[in-house]
Amino acid sequence: xxxxxxxxxxxxxxxxxxxxxxxxxxxxxxxxxxxxxxxxxxxxxxxxxxxxxxxxxxxxxxxxxxxxxxxxxxxxxxx
Amino acid sequence: xxxxxxxxxxxxxxxxxxxxxxxxxxxxxxxxxxxxxxxxxxxxxxxxxxxxxxxxxxxxxxxxxxxxxxxxxxxxxxxxxxxxxxxxxxxxxxxxxxxxxxxxxxxxxxxxxxxxxxxxxxxxxxxxxxxxxxxxxxxxxxxxxxxxxxxxxxxxxxxxxxxxxxxxxxxxxxx
Numbered sequence: 001x002x003x004x005x006x007x008x009x010x011x012x013x014x015x016x017x018x019x020x021x022x023x024x025x026x027x028x029x030x031x032x033x034x035x036x037x038x039x040x041x042x043x044x045x046x047x048x049x050x051x052x053x054x055x056x057x058x059x060x061x062x063x064x065x066x067x068x069x070x071x072x073x074x075x076x077x078x079x
Numbered sequence: 080x081x082x083x084x085x086x087x088x089x090x091x092x093x094x095x096x097x098x099x100x101x102x103x104x105x106x107x108x109x110x111x112x113x114x115x116x117x118x119x120x121x122x123x124x125x126x127x128x129x130x131x132x133x134x135x136x137x138x139x140x141x142x143x144x145x146x147x148x149x150x151x152x153x154x155x156x157x158x159x160x161x162x163x164x165x166x167x168x169x170x171x172x173x174x175x176x177x178x179x180x181x182x183x184x185x186x187x188x189x190x191x192x193x194x195x196x197x198x199x200x201x202x203x204x205x206x207x208x209x210x211x212x213x214x215x216x217x218x219x220x221x222x223x224x225x226x227x228x229x230x231x232x233x234x235x236x237x238x239x240x241x242x243x244x245x246x247x248x249x250x251x252x253x254x
Binding site: 001005009044045048049051052053057058060061062063068071072073074075077 | 125127128130135145147149150151152154166167168169170171172173174175183184186200201202203205207209210211230232
C-alpha cells in the first residue's frame with residue numbers, strides 16, 4: 001500500500017466511530033482520497049467504478065463503514 | 080439461472096474384477112467431510128481498472144477456490160495478488176487461529192471454470208497467507224484441487240442457492 005493510501009486509511013480509522021453514528025455513512029462503502037471523503041456508495045462495485053474513473057489507483061482507498069463486530073471474517077487457513 | 084452439480088466418486092478395485100463380476104458403487108460422505116468443496120475459478124484484474132487510455136493490462140490465473148463459510152469476504156493468497164499485479168485499495172480485519180490481523184483488500188473479476196454461473200466483476204477481495212498454497216504448482220498443475228489459493232466467502236455465497244448433501248458428497252449451486 002502506498003503512503004497516500006496509508007494516510008487515507010489512518011483518516012478512515014480516526015473517523016470511523018463518528019461515521020458509524022451518521023446515517024449517511026454507516027454501512028456505506030466510502031471512497032477516500034487525499035484524506036477526504038469523495039463519495040459513499042451502497043456497494044463496493046459502485047464505489048470502485050467511481051474511484052477508478054476519477055483517481056489514480058495508488059491514491060484512493062475504499063472502506064466499508066462498519067464496526068469490527070458487524071462482520072466476522074474468520075480465516076481458518078491463514079498463518 | 081445456472082447451476083452446478085458436483086459429486087465426487089472414488090472407485091478403487093483391486094484386483095481387477097473378472098468378466099461378469101458385479102461392481103457396486105456407493106456414494107459416501109468422506110470426500111466432502113475430509114476435503115470440503117473446491118472449485119476451479121478464474122481470477123483476473125478488475126474490469127474497473129481496464130479503461131481505455133490506461134496502461135493496466137488484464138492478468139488472469141485459474142486457481143482452485145475452497146468454500147469457506149467462515150470468510151465474510153472472499154480471500155486470496157498474497158502471492159496471487161502479487162502475481163496478478165493487483166493494487167491494494169483498502170484493508171480489512173481478519174481473525175485467524177493465531178489472532179487478529181489487518182490485511183490488504185483488492186478488487187478482481189472472478190468467474191467459475193466449466194460452469195455457467197454468473198461471474199463477479201469488480202469484487203472486493205481480501206488477502207492472507209494461506210497455509211499450504213503453492214503458486215508455482217498452481218500455475219502448472221490444475222489437477223491438485225487441494226492446492227487452493229482462494230477462499231470463496233459468504234459474499235459470493237450470498238448470491239447463490241446452495242445445497243450441501245453431506246451423505247453423498249454432493250453440492251448443488253444455483254444462481
